Amino acid sequence: MAMQLPSIQDSLPSHKDLFYDGQWHAPSNKQDRETYSPGTGKVIDRIADAGVEDVDRAVQAARRAFESWRSTPAQQRAACMRRAADLMRKHAKELALLDALNTGNPVAEMLNDANMAAASLDYFAGLTPMLRGETIPQSTSGFHYTIREPLGVVARIIAFNHPVLFAGGKMAAPLAAGNTVIIKPPDQAPISCLRLAEILSDVFPPGVLSILPGSAECGRALSTHPMVSKVTLIGSVATGKAIQRAAADTLKPTLFELGGKNALLAFPDADIDKLVDGVARGMNFTWAGQSCGSTSRVFLHESHHDEVLDRVCQFVKTNYAPGVPTDMSTTMGPVISKAAQDRVLSYIASAVDEGATLVLGGKVPAASPVTDGGYFVEPTIFANVRPDMRIAREEIFGPVMAVFKWRDEDELIRQVNDTPYGLTAAIYTRSLATAHRTAARVEAGFVWVNQVGRHFLGVPFGGVKESGGGREECLDELLSFTQIKSVNLSLS
């Protein structure tokens, strides 16, 4: 029997304001903004827009709450987090529906997001016993030990492609470590985060968790506020650089998960069935390619290039069709906005101008009642892409795959690494030696072998070069929200 979803009307949050200090507040400047549904282009509602003064109030409240949250026993903090996880699972369908409505990503996939965020809360709740120090036998006349302390108020600024996953999942590590957290939802898709704030409103003591919808101005105010102890971003490289500069005046530590222009490397001995599946799925056409980890540069060996390209096109035609995001059977959504649709189309035009071969898609789908008004782009594949073309170098964040043909392994690695990005890479081969040799040579923080796309709680996720720094989804993430204090006792 098909899964029953709640109605959109019943799922929408009743609050449209700012959640901090355990309560809802109207923005001090009375400012709000329309939020849209990318699947229809229609306005859903008006949502408050936090300004500098609101940020200050929220930060002050979060700082007050920090004093008691940090000294709440870790097991008690973990219990609150597990309750939050249970509530997220209980409300997963409505949260998924709101993300589908507000981001355009198909609802069937968004259900995974709510459940993965809940899993992160459970995971970091379980890691709290690791918040421990060391003893250092430095001298016989002294006793030396370290304590791991939380930092204070942590601001987490998130991107639009997975609001519930990022809001729910990214609060987990800093809360577990004893910090208070302010989430800034994505400007384009704040609605599910407001519903999440309603669902979790009495789980944590007032001020421990705040949700401040707003634009870049809100993000900037968080990045510069002297009482914010650490600022993190899931977003673009340009925003990461802006935040790094803004945080410099208060010497605030940062943690960045930024963009990617990720490569899939297919060796001549690859299992062709697995490869076809991986090339197609790695592009994340389901959410119109809007994923930092999408393997948008595909390097096929000349021995299988034509066969694999042909089969990937068939696979994509069969499995991805633009549709209504809130419908459980939809396999592909729109991009986030009209501006994003225009940007993706301009990349497609640039590839045609620069001489790449368009083998699939390349335009807005023909008008139909299903896609009418939405910001859809067909799943698009280019072959004969050269490394100097714009679609080979820039993150498109849309459903556009660039396919390259290779012959020489050293030249392949040179081309794969010839990018300022370094988030993920996927390697397809039957040879263990090739897999390990190549994994060591690719400049990426997260490497898949004979698979794509998956994250594994406990396995560090993060980028190298301009794709970011620091590692998440693992013990390192928890510890990155702590600082070490050393205590030296004289025993004489």
Ligand SMILES: NC(=O)c1ccc[n+]([C@@H]2O[C@H](COP(=O)([O-])OP(=O)(O)OC[C@H]3O[C@@H](n4cnc5c(N)ncnc54)[C@H](O)[C@@H]3O)[C@@H](O)[C@H]2O)c1
């Ligand atoms: N590495 C990862 O885990 C990961 C995951 C998802 C998305 N991303 C990246 O995110 C980007 C797409 O998302 P986007 O368009 O929402 O990114 P974006 O950088 O435009 O915005 C991200 C967030 O930063 C805020 N922001 C914008 N300017 C700011 C400023 N000057 N100071 C403080 N905050 C500011 C925005 O309001 C938003 O909440 C892509 O580059 C994608 O690769 C990375």
